[in-house]
Amino acid sequence: MQDRMAQRGRLAGKTAIVTGAAGGIGRATVEAFLREGAQVVAMDLTAPLARIAFEGDGVIRIACDLADRAAIQAATDEAVSKLGGLDILVASGALKGGTGNFIDLTDADWDRYVDVNLTGTFLACRAAARAMVAGGKGGRIITIGSVNSFLSEPEAAAYVAAKGGVAMLTRAMAVDLAKYGILANMIAPGPVDVTGNNTGYSEPKLAGEVRDEVALGRPGLPQEVATAAVFLAEAGSSFITGSTITIDGGMSAMIFGGMRGR
């Protein structure tokens, strides 16, 4: 276990839960938080959590299925008890991918995406907010939405609708939790290569799309998202709530990117 008081960094002495911690962005966030001196609980499904190795010591792992309502509260209670309180939640856990054309979208796929990506995010945030209120020191809730929280794309209606919900959930939390000193903000990533070796976007068609549609001409790195999570968690961002930080290399600033002839 880390000695919290001995840690230095922008999050020294802070406690955090990161959901989706075994995923690309979640893992980078855990590692960035550790480097900044926070004490971190990593949450994810049992198998990915068992497989993942974190750079840094003292990560507490707690398995939790975001589709299991009772499990989320129990996992948060366990985390808060092990951490001795809770200052920060990063809600990164989600199902990704498309579900086909809207006309063929099944009830089961709709439910799966909404249950994990929207309801699971809500439950993790509510459990964290209650712990923060009980702690009486305020806190920071950081949701990981997507550019799909405000822009659609083909064959992803369930994902897009759930991510749109996360955007408004975050604003609603910012409004209701302000009186407790809890700030809530969303990070909206564009394409982020979570494979760690740039293979995620090496498939020629996808690589071409990213070159055309992202102003910077490349996918982002998980660390480039984690850096914003640190910023939203640290003391200096104390007047930012209900906001969105878009990290998409300029993708959503642009239309007709394919005409640039890169």
Ligand SMILES: NC(=O)c1ccc[n+]([C@@H]2O[C@H](COP(=O)([O-])OP(=O)(O)OC[C@H]3O[C@@H](n4cnc5c(N)ncnc54)[C@H](O)[C@@H]3O)[C@@H](O)[C@H]2O)c1
């Ligand atoms: N990578 C991107 O291009 C990108 C773009 C926009 C938004 N995002 C968002 O960023 C967040 C992190 O994505 P990532 O790219 O790191 O993806 P990832 O697939 O690497 O990580 C997601 C994690 O969520 C976990 N998860 C899935 N279902 C779960 C469940 N039922 N219970 C608990 N955990 C569950 C997975 O096990 C995985 O570790 C997600 O919310 C995603 O929608 C990612």
